[in-house]
Amino acid sequence: xxxxxxxxxxxxxxxxxxxxxxxxxxxxxxxxxxxxxxxxxxxxxxxxxxxxxxxxxxxxxxxxxxxxxxxxxxxxxxxxxxxxxxxxxxxxxxxxxxxxxxxxxxxxxxxxxxxxxxxxxxxxxxxxxxxxxxxxxxxxxxxxxxxxxxxxxxxxxxxxxxxxxxxxxxxxxxxxxxxxxxxxxxxx
Numbered sequence: 001x002x003x004x005x006x007x008x009x010x011x012x013x014x015x016x017x018x019x020x021x022x023x024x025x026x027x028x029x030x031x032x033x034x035x036x037x038x039x040x041x042x043x044x045x046x047x048x049x050x051x052x053x054x055x056x057x058x059x060x061x062x063x064x065x066x067x068x069x070x071x072x073x074x075x076x077x078x079x080x081x082x083x084x085x086x087x088x089x090x091x092x093x094x095x096x097x098x099x100x101x102x103x104x105x106x107x108x109x110x111x112x113x114x115x116x117x118x119x120x121x122x123x124x125x126x127x128x129x130x131x132x133x134x135x136x137x138x139x140x141x142x143x144x145x146x147x148x149x150x151x152x153x154x155x156x157x158x159x160x161x162x163x164x165x166x167x168x169x170x171x172x173x174x175x176x177x178x179x180x181x182x183x184x185x186x187x188x
Contacts, residue, residue, distance in 0.1 A: 020157065028081075028101035029153070031160055033169035038092035041084040045069055047163045048082070068101070072156065077108045078148040080156050096169065100156055102149040111141060 021030040049059055052072060060071040068081035080100050087095040104112070115138035122131035164171065 026101055027103070027149075028099055029157070030100075031098045031157075032172035033096045033098075033164050034172055035094050035096065035167075035169050036092050037168070039086075039094060039096065039167065039169070041069070041086040041096060044096055044098075044163065044167075044169075045082075045084060047167070048159060051159055051163065072152070073105065074152045074155070075148055077105055077145045078152045079103050079105050080152055082156070095172065098160060100153060100160075102153050104145055104149070108141075108145050112138065112145075115141070 021032075023029065049061075049070065052059060058073040060073075062069050062071075066081075068083045070082040071079055072082060073079040080102055083099045083101070085097050087097070089095065115134055119131045119134045119138070122128070122134060161171075163169075
């Protein structure tokens, strides 16, 4: 049986090459890479898109008005907003910073709002059994959404690490969950 990126629970993930800077409040993580080959962020973005498109991920490219460069969706419940910046350090030296923010899809957000409204309506109409069923369904759906978001985040991390290894990007180690030099561009 072959494994694909859409079957994230079947993939044996490598141990992290670089420590991930996780931001729980922003529901995302940040990775940083060093290169002396003059690689720009667009090159890395295209490599990410090429790999994910081959596995049938839906990708939206920013048209210049969003806070992200790529929006990557898996299924109907989850998406990742990927933002990247390149810091020039003279000549061909660059630091490439990547922020991946896990988000619910618009359908997931509408479903959660719908569950809340339906629960309130059921309580106002004196139908506690219907409200209890709705709450149970909403908790189950929220667990499915959370699971899919975590899996998509893990897959995207593995994609970034795999591409970084292929193009000889050096991960910048993170100490105490703080980046060596936080980029103001990537701040939420």
